[in-house]
Amino acid sequence: MAAKKSSKKSNVSAEELTSYYRDMLLIRRFEEKAGQLYGMGLIGGFCHLYIGQEAVVVGLEAAAEEGDKRITSYRDHGHMLACGMDPNGVMAELTGREGGYSKGKGGSMHMFSKEKHFYGGHGIVAAQVPLGAGLAFADKYKDNGRVTFTYFGDGAANQGQVYETFNMAALWKLPVVFVIENNQYAMGTSQQRSTSSAEIWERGKAFGIPGEAVDGMDVLAVKEAGQKAVAHARKDGPYILEIKTYRYRGHSMSDPAKYRTREEVQKMRDERDPIEAVRTLLLEGNHASEDDLKAIDKEIKKIVNESADFAKESPEPHLDELWTDIYATEVPQEA
Amino acid sequence: MATEILMPALSPTMEEGTLAKWLVKEGDEVSSGDILAEIETDKATMEFEAVDEGTIGKILIEEGTEGVKVNTAIAVLLEEGESADDIDTAKSAPSEDKNDEAKPAQAKSSNEGRETPAEGKKQPEPDTSPDWPEGTPMKQQTVREALRDAMAEEMRRDEDVFLMGEEVAEYQGAYKISQGLLDEFGAKRVIDTPITEHGFAGVGVGAAFGGLRPIVEFMTFNFAMQAMDQIINSAAKTLYMSGGQMGAPMVFRGPNGAAARVAAQHSQDYAAWFMQIPGLKVAMPYSASDYKGLMKTAIRDPNPVIFLENEILYGRSFDVPDVEDYTVPFGKARIWREGNDVTIVSFGIGMTYALEAAEKLAEEGIEAEVIDLRTLRPMDTDSVLKSVMKTNRCVTVEEGWPQGSVGGYISSVIMQEAFDYLDAPVINCTGKDVPMPYAANLEKHALVTTDEVIEAVKQVTYR
Numbered sequence: 001m002a003a004k005k006s007s008k009k010s011n012v013s014a015e016e017l018t019s020y021y022r023d024m025l026l027i028r029r030f031e032e033k034a035g036q037l038y039g040m041g042l043i044g045g046f047c048h049l050y051i052g053q054e055a056v057v058v059g060l061e062a063a064a065e066e067g068d069k070r071i072t073s074y075r076d077h078g079h080m081l082a083c084g085m086d087p088n089g090v091m092a093e094l095t096g097r098e099g100g101y102s103k104g105k106g107g108s109m110h111m112f113s114k115e116k117h118f119y120g121g122h123g124i125v126a127a128q129v130p131l132g133a134g135l136a137f138a139d140k141y142k143d144n145g146r147v148t149f150t151y152f153g154d155g156a157a158n159q160g161q162v163y164e165t166f167n168m169a170a171l172w173k174l175p176v177v178f179v180i181e182n183n184q185y186a187m188g189t190s191q192q193r194s195t196s197s198a199e200i201w202e203r204g205k206a207f208g209i210p211g212e213a214v215d216g217m218d219v220l221a222v223k224e225a226g227q228k229a230v231a232h233a234r235k236d237g238p239y240i241l242e243i244k245t246y247r248y249r250g251h252s253m254s255d256p257a258k259y260r261t262r263e264e265v266q267k268m269r270d271e272r273d274p275i276e277a278v279r280t281l282l283l284e285g286n287h288a289s290e291d292d293l294k295a296i297d298k299e300i301k302k303i304v305n306e307s308a309d310f311a312k313e314s315p316e317p318h319l320d321e322l323w324t325d326i327y328a329t330e331v332p333q334e335a
Numbered sequence: 336m337a338t339e340i341l342m343p344a345l346s347p348t349m350e351e352g353t354l355a356k357w358l359v360k361e362g363d364e365v366s367s368g369d370i371l372a373e374i375e376t377d378k379a380t381m382e383f384e385a386v387d388e389g390t391i392g393k394i395l396i397e398e399g400t401e402g403v404k405v406n407t408a409i410a411v412l413l414e415e416g417e418s419a420d421d422i423d424t425a426k427s428a429p430s431e432d433k434n435d436e437a438k439p440a441q442a443k444s445s446n447e448g449r450e451t452p453a454e455g456k457k458q459p460e461p462d463t464s465p466d467w468p469e470g471t472p473m474k475q476q477t478v479r480e481a482l483r484d485a486m487a488e489e490m491r492r493d494e495d496v497f498l499m500g501e502e503v504a505e506y507q508g509a510y511k512i513s514q515g516l517l518d519e520f521g522a523k524r525v526i527d528t529p530i531t532e533h534g535f536a537g538v539g540v541g542a543a544f545g546g547l548r549p550i551v552e553f554m555t556f557n558f559a560m561q562a563m564d565q566i567i568n569s570a571a572k573t574l575y576m577s578g579g580q581m582g583a584p585m586v587f588r589g590p591n592g593a594a595a596r597v598a599a600q601h602s603q604d605y606a607a608w609f610m611q612i613p614g615l616k617v618a619m620p621y622s623a624s625d626y627k628g629l630m631k632t633a634i635r636d637p638n639p640v641i642f643l644e645n646e647i648l649y650g651r652s653f654d655v656p657d658v659e660d661y662t663v664p665f666g667k668a669r670i671w672r673e674g675n676d677v678t679i680v681s682f683g684i685g686m687t688y689a690l691e692a693a694e695k696l697a698e699e700g701i702e703a704e705v706i707d708l709r710t711l712r713p714m715d716t717d718s719v720l721k722s723v724m725k726t727n728r729c730v731t732v733e734e735g736w737p738q739g740s741v742g743g744y745i746s747s748v749i750m751q752e753a754f755d756y757l758d759a760p761v762i763n764c765t766g767k768d769v770p771m772p773y774a775a776n777l778e779k780h781a782l783v784t785t786d787e788v789i790e791a792v793k794q795v796t797y798r
Contacts, residue, residue, distance in 0.1 A: 134541015
């Protein structure tokens with residue numbers, strides 16, 4: 001089955017398109033800057049960039065309501081920016097500074113925001129899947145009408161705990177949207193070489209979980225599918241979105257990406273880029289002029305440069321931080 | 336302004352590399368994402384992409400150059416409207432300040448750091464207050480009943496507390512610990528799970544992130560091995576990784592250690608494993624009153640607590656204070672028996688050997704002080720040290736294996752804090768260093784025995 005395309009492009013307002021353009025561009029430029037800071041040695045360890053996948057989180061955030069939760073793996077910068085977390089705090093966490101979301105103690109792979117209902121940032125492939133179902137369990141227990149977006153990749157889709165979770169989520173009708181961000185490569189192993197099914201979302205059928213494949217390079221298609229999934233999850237339990245996307249960069253900064261050709265990547269960038277697609281819609285629909293878009297580009301560049309400056313200037317954490325946050329003394333209140 | 340393109344670090348450990356090949360030449364226009372060059376490290380050849388758009392004004396490092404240090408300027412990028420003539424005004428040598436920037440370890444730290452206490456040893460000051468005041472009414476209860484009462488009382492107190500696990504609801508618990516809870520609290524709060532430890536442990540942790548207070552029962556802790564990643568990586572570490580924003584206030588509980596004749600895969604003591612993890616608290620009680628008081632404390636604790644029970648103890652009866660809200664704090668050992676000749680330290684079912692040995696030793700005129708640690712993390716080492724300073728001898732007792740044992744840790748604490756008080760080396764009585772055998776006679780020998788404890792005490796007291 002082909003990934004679903006968006007149906008009603010003509011109905012989308014200039015305002016909506018512009019906001020997608022801005023949100024996706026922020027992620028793209030932020031990630032490019034992160035790559036640059038990594039190259040300068042300001043960001044250490046593992047750093048997994050989201051470039052190419054921007055339409056996934058931006059489209060799904062457009063389908064989310066206030067109070068809905070999200071949880072993902074270590075390729076998490078895009079999710080954080082899309083749900084409204086402060087670029088300064090994210091970048092400063094990448095540089096391991098006191099102004100970072102985890103006070104410099106989590107790094108690229110482990111960031112959280114109670115305020116924005118972002119529950120991480122998890123470094124173990126697929127561990128976030130039962131955690132996400134657990135968040136949904138808590139919402140159902142409290143009967144608060146909230147939904148949890150639980151993101152994982154095509155690689156994680158081969159972990160056993162995903163199917164343990166599918167079973168429980170279906171059994172207990174948990175309000176969770178499982179989002180498979182299928183970027184086609186589990187680190188260096190292509191889907192064809194690692195995964196028995198061509199359509200991963202169809203595995204949900206074994207558990208009675210409905211789902212669909214979505215064109216992840218089309219932000220409008222993602223949003224539309226997201227709305228349907230969320231509506232289902234709020235009322236009837238889990239739903240699976242397999243979003244076919246593509247990462248332009250290596251798995252992490254230290255991945256030479258020899259498992260695919262330069263032409264393959266370039267073709268994707270030239271023909272399927274999600275930001276270019278919205279840009280074209282904006283220009284061709286006379287929703288925005290080149291100058292309007294240039295102004296947005298400039299605004300984004302400023303935000304990103306400021307985040308980099310903040311991340312460089314914020315001091316390293318106080319050495320006392322080594323010894324804090326190991327044990328809680330009181331229960332943090334649920335936001 | 337013309338910007339320098341710097342030699343990038345392409346892995347966490349790269350300090351220099353070979354600029355193998357330029358894929359652009361001077362005068363080429365580039366936009367972000369275009370591949371500029373190929374760079375070889377000791378591990379791989381990497382493509383290096385442009386971040387900014389512009390025109391390549393000048394190439395500063397020729398292709399084929401080896402040993403190019405990270406952050407050296409390798410080319411100059413011109414922005415719209417600039418020409419190669421502008422390059423001279425741009426810094427073309429490796430810039431000092433950028434090199435400084437590249438060393439975050441040298442970035443300003445906002446303090447000089449935590450002082451490590453290196454002063455003279457402080458005297459141990461254990462909390463020796465009694466667990467209940469004199470005259471408290473008592474009742475006889477089994478460990479099983481005490482555990483059930485503790486959970487029921489806390490579920491009545493806080494509606495966010497719920498119990499999940501295999502067979503906890505309709506079956507009333509594989510070991511009947513949750514008997515009656517489904518009737519009282521209903522299926523919403525007493526939840527049968529599929530046989531899926533990794534999954535339901537993760538669901539429990541997620542529910543705790545989401546504001547609930549889960550009690551996750553493992554039918555036995557042997558099965559918690561399947562869930563180890565969620566317990567340690569998700570439950571124990573999230574508070575730290577999130578800078579204190581969120582954690583997992585919850586209890587993982589179930590029987591631990593050897594039962595009877597269930598062989599290697601069902602007979603392991605995990606005390607030493609869990610005790611090692613910062614972020615976890617670990618309780619391993621012996622008596623029914625401690626099961627009750629510590630379980631209530633565990634459920635209220637805002638951290639993940641590992642509650643290690645014992646199947647053989649479930650049916651044993653003890654005195655339990657017959658009061659409305661009986662709790663026992665973590666990190667406070669209980670002295671079961673006072674004595675001047677030797678300190679015996681144990682916890683959980685190990686206490687049965689310790690107490691039995693002490694009684695027999697008393698008949699021979701050796702008075703042992705017997706300490707029940709009750710919780711292993713936090714561990715009340717002050718009580719142990721104070722006792723050892725009095726008796727000058729110590730034997731530890733546990734059913735777990737010898738290498739990396741709880742007793743091994745206690746020995747090291749005694750050695751570092753009370754070396755001068757010791758009149759004999761500390762002896763660790765442990766289970767034998769073998770997987771648990773099935774045969775009745777072999778199993779008996781694989782576990783620690785009372786005779787071994789008696790023998791160890793005689794060794795350290797030179798009798």
